[in-house]
Amino acid sequence: MEPGLATLFGVFFRIGLFTFGGGYAMLPLIRREVVLARPWVGEDEFLDIVAVSQTAPGPIAVNSALFTGYKLRGVSGAVAAGLGVVVPSFLVMLAVASVFTALRDHPLVERIFRGIRPAVFALVLTAVVKLGRRAITTPRAALVFAVGLPLLLVLGVHPIWYLLGAAAAGLSLAR
Numbered sequence: 001m002e003p004g005l006a007t008l009f010g011v012f013f014r015i016g017l018f019t020f021g022g023g024y025a026m027l028p029l030i031r032r033e034v035v036l037a038r039p040w041v042g043e044d045e046f047l048d049i050v051a052v053s054q055t056a057p058g059p060i061a062v063n064s065a066l067f068t069g070y071k072l073r074g075v076s077g078a079v080a081a082g083l084g085v086v087v088p089s090f091l092v093m094l095a096v097a098s099v100f101t102a103l104r105d106h107p108l109v110e111r112i113f114r115g116i117r118p119a120v121f122a123l124v125l126t127a128v129v130k131l132g133r134r135a136i137t138t139p140r141a142a143l144v145f146a147v148g149l150p151l152l153l154v155l156g157v158h159p160i161w162y163l164l165g166a167a168a169a170g171l172s173l174a175r
Contacts, residue, residue: 011081013084013087015085023064027060040068041072065082
């Protein structure tokens with residue numbers, strides 16, 4: 001049975017509203033709603049939706065909502081499901097931003113963020129080091145890194161040009 005657009009929006013709105021922990025945390029709720037509670041898609045179809053959602057750019061939960069909505073109602077279904085899963089996060093972020101805007105000049109909030117900034121940098125640097133250990137495993141990879149770092153940091157080359165150059169180097173070195 002084909003759901004109405006309002007129903008599709010409502011189901012994905014509830015999923016977006018009550019899921020914390022990112023896109024992968026939403027997948028079991030999406031499955032429960034669209035495979036088990038309402039047999040809108042079969043188990044195999046859902047696995048296909050998840051597989052395609054992982055390969056498409058963007059968050060997996062949003063992609064899964066879009067693909068499910070599209071399968072059920074075409075473009076209007078994709079819009080309804082996509083908005084349903086995104087609107088709750090948007091509203092929460094809007095509320096947080098409005099509170100933050102009102103409090104950002106408060107001395108206590110300023111001190112909190114002075115403490116958080118270096119901690120965030122440490123978290124990002126940790127992720128970079130861990131990723132680097134996995135990415136830089138060959139002399140060629142080390143060369144791409146060694147050439148790229150000064151291009152990006154010193155010369156200010158746009159990252160897209162660096163990535164395109166690295167891809168071209170990878171292609172030419174592979175021959």
